[in-house]
Amino acid sequence: MNLASTTSKERTLAFIALGVVYIVWGSTYVGIRLVVEHMPPFIAAAIRFLLAGGALLLFTRVAGQWKAPTREQWRNAALVGILLMGIGNGLIMWAQKSIPSGITALLVATFPLWLTLAEALMSRGASLRLPVVSGVAVGLVGVFLIASAKGDVSFSGAGTPVLALIAVQAASICWTIGYIKAKSLKDRLPLVMASGLEMTSGGIFLLLQSIVYREEWGRLLRAPWTAWGGVLFLAVFGSIIGFTAFAFTRHTLPSDIVGTYAYVNPLVAVIFGWLFFGESISRQTVMGGALILAAVFVTTLKGSSPPAEACQAEDQ
Secondary structure: OOHHHOOHHHHHHHHHHHHHHHHHHHHHHHHHHHHHOOOOHHHHHHHHHHHHHHHHHHHHHHOOOOOOOOHHHHHHHHHHHHHHHHHHHHHHHHHOOOOOHHHHHHHHOOHHHHHHHHHHHHOOOOOOOHHHHHHHHHHHHHHHHHHHHOOOOOOOOOOOOHHHHHHHHHHHHHHHHHHHHHHHOOOOOOHHHHHHHHHHHHHHHHHHHHHHOOOOOHHHHHOOHHHHHHHHHHHHHHHHHHHHHHHHHHOOOOHHHHOOHHHHHHHHHHHHHHHHHOOOOOHHHHHHHHHHHHHHHHHOOOOOOOOHHHHHHHHO
């Protein structure tokens, strides 16, 4: 996607939507932690996405925006939903039961790295540009500084849950594949309807995983109201608002700009912790935040968007 192919209004709305993703998804780390402490991760994630997807599909019906999907559109929506929500978010929810949010944030922040590598392969190297590569490197360093400042980044030791580390990295790779698949679709459904179908498909897949892994659904009945509040928060803000905004930026802005959310989210999470929970902010955290802002600035510099031939190669 080339910024030159969008109107001024679309660009403005896209950057506003990206700002929403920055803030909303940055706050979901707290919501996920509240949920997985008291609920089985897969069934909790399934409830989240089935609620959000059902609400969006109901909205399309009430608003008269429903359009009967073709078989191919159903298949594409199901595939994207399974990759992004069913596997991507599901694995992150599961992993956060056993690894700290700092490690999770660091591994999730590798999404732009995988995305850059994938698009470089698809464009035969035409999409590789110094601002993008520099932004990825600087952003990852910034996230590492923020995560390690909390003292919860350690990949060594007998108690390190290696499987959880692999799961989060697998989630980032699946998210990359789903993102590229969704971005490359030619026959697209209306935004809200597509998001609803993707979330519903992901929710059904998560429900099946919960059954296969024999999660203890009785824990839902014993969960405190804070956990249910976390599920509702994730459904409304993380999914209905956040994911729909993400889907809009996905089809409007270049991938390297969209990918900056993965760096900014941990920074926003730290700021929320400082504002609402009185968590301290160290000098190392400030340094990490400065590097993240620098990464976003470098990535979004004029001229960092892919040249026309690169965009054409990506669309083939």
